Amino acid sequence: xxxxxxxxxxxxxxxxxxxxxxxxxxxxxxxxxxxxxxxxxxxxxxxxxxxxxxxxxxxxxxxxxxxxxxxxxxxxxxxxxxxxxxxxxxxxxxxxxxxxxxxxxxxxxxxxxxxxxxxxxxxxxxxxxxxxxxxxxxxxxxxxxxxxxxxxxxxxxxxxxxxxxxxxxxxxxxxxxxxxxxxxxxxxxxxxxxxxxxxxxxxxxxxxxxxxxxxxxxxxxxxxxxxxxxxxxxxxxxxxxxxxxxxxxxxxxxxxxxxxxxxxxxxxxxxxxxxxxxxxxxxxxxxxxxxxxxxxxxxxxxxxxxxxxxxxxxxxxxxxxxxxxxxxxxxxxxxxxxxxxxxxxxxxxxxxxxxxxxxxxxxxxxxxxxxxxxxxxxxxxxxxxxxxxxxxxxxxxxxxxxxxxxxxxxxxxxx
Numbered sequence: 017x018x019x020x021x022x023x024x025x026x027x028x029x030x031x032x033x034x035x036x037x038x039x040x041x042x043x044x045x046x047x048x049x050x051x052x053x054x055x056x057x058x059x060x061x062x063x064x065x066x067x068x069x070x071x072x073x074x075x076x077x078x079x080x081x082x083x084x085x086x087x088x089x090x091x092x093x094x095x096x097x098x099x100x101x102x103x104x105x106x107x108x109x110x111x112x113x114x115x116x117x118x119x120x121x122x123x124x125x126x127x128x129x130x131x132x133x134x135x136x137x138x139x140x141x142x143x144x145x146x147x148x149x150x151x152x153x154x155x156x157x158x159x160x161x162x163x164x165x166x167x168x169x170x171x172x173x174x175x176x177x178x179x180x181x182x183x184x185x186x187x188x189x190x191x192x193x194x195x196x197x198x199x200x201x202x203x204x205x206x207x208x209x210x211x212x213x214x215x216x217x218x219x220x221x222x223x224x225x226x227x228x229x230x231x232x233x234x235x236x237x238x239x240x241x242x243x244x245x246x247x248x249x250x251x252x253x254x255x256x257x258x259x260x261x262x263x264x265x266x267x268x269x270x271x272x273x274x275x276x277x278x279x280x281x282x283x284x285x286x287x288x289x290x291x292x293x294x295x296x297x298x299x300x301x302x303x304x305x306x307x308x309x310x311x312x313x314x315x316x317x318x319x320x321x322x323x324x325x326x327x328x329x330x331x332x333x334x335x336x337x338x339x340x341x342x343x344x345x346x347x348x349x350x351x352x353x354x355x356x357x358x359x360x361x362x363x364x365x366x367x368x369x370x371x372x373x374x375x376x377x378x379x380x381x382x383x384x385x386x387x388x389x390x391x392x393x394x395x396x397x398x399x400x401x402x403x404x405x406x407x408x409x410x411x412x413x414x415x416x417x418x419x420x421x422x423x424x425x426x427x428x429x430x431x
Contacts, residue, residue, distance in 0.1 A: 023147055026145050026146050026154075027150070029202060030145065031154075031158055031161050032199055033203070034162065035162075036196050036199070037196040038162045038169075039165035039192070040189045040193070041131075041169075041189065042165045042168075043168075043173040043185065043188070044173075044189045045169075046173040047182060048065065048120070048182075050174075050177050052065055052120070056117070061117070064121075065121070065124055068121065069128035069131075072129055073374060074374070077222070077368070077370075077371040080363070081225055081365070082363070083133070084140055084362075085140070085361060085364055088205075089140060089141040089205055092133055093137050093138060094197060096131075096133040097193055097196065097200065099126065100130040100193055101190055101194060103122075103126040103127065104123065104127075104193070107120070107123040111182060111186075136370065137363070140354075140359070140362035140363045140366060142354050143354050144206050145204070145205055148355055151351050151354055152289065152296055152347065155351050156290035159282075159289070159343060160283055160286035160287065163279060163282035163285075164283065166279055166282065173185070222367070224364065225361060225368055226368070228364075229368065232357075233417075233421040234298075234418060235353065235356065235365065237417055238418065239365075239368070239372065240414075241305070241418075243372045243376045244376070244410055245407065247380035248380060248407045249342070251380075251400065252312070252334065252335070254384045255315070255387075255399065256315065256331060256334060257271065258388040258391055259331075259388070259396055263392070264327050266324070266327065266328070270328060273332075274328065275335065277332045278338070278339040280336055280339075281335060281338065282340070282343045284340040285342065285344040286347065288340065289343070289344050289348060299419075301345065301349055301418075302414075302415045302418065304344040304345035305341070305407075306408070306411055307341045308338060308342065308407070309407045309411060311341060313400060313401070314330060315330065315331070316400050318330055318331075319394075387399050
């Protein structure tokens, strides 16, 4: 009974903290984008603001994982939240000054850096926060909370942006971060672990993370598969908007509704993951990727449609099922890592996984951005069928090897 009560308490605190922090940060991120576009009218400045996060992650990735595995996770999270709060307060005082753009970019860098430390530290702590059998469900609930935040944040931001100043949003974010910090302080990060972070542990460099991946074929294959999958996913995220607007002449209002429906797909993926079996297997991880491949075929049915509403339905179904499959996979994949990667290596392994994913995603965006230039219906169908075939082939190959090697244990020094 005590374990069950602890699990419920930990889950409520974790999900509440995540939701409060996510909805305010999502709203602020949306508002900052609008602020840049409205005040500077520069696509270049806007683009720079969007790539600052991944760029900073790439620069700092050797340090992030090492620091997280070396020091206390809770202290890292609390310190990162405090830094974000002070950064927001300072920027709120800089609004309207001549160096506003410098301050804005500094704030974005500060927040993104803090988020890297918070998210990876938290992911590395989940296995110590709740019982192992509940990790998947906690991940599912938090994912649902984040999905709701991704839906509500931009909506609230869009409604309020024209009515209040950006300073108002900064103080909302500051207040939300303080609440999230207070909740985080009450969470026991080691309630189900007898082993604490040891700052004297030898070899806490990022290279030991690579050595671990070299020794553990299952985790290594899963990370590589996830990385390659990110090359194919822009066929939806890049292709669908181009097809909808340029080829099908769907207006911005209708397309906004289509994108909104994708948020429901994210929630659906979280719910399905929550309802799935507690024990994560390789089949649980591979199934959503195989299903994701099938979603690439849905847009090919546009070839047979001349109706605006049928096109709307096809694109909505594509977005929602694609989002559901991605979310389901991410939850299963993250849960598998959290339950199979040794605790003292999780920071480095998760950082490597995240950075590789972010590095390969732009490659897919560039490729499909070029392929969908001047789209025609026959060209669109060919692209989606080809991408379906390639992803299905890749996932099938990885599935065969994963089912063969999933029982492989890491070497003794990593146990």
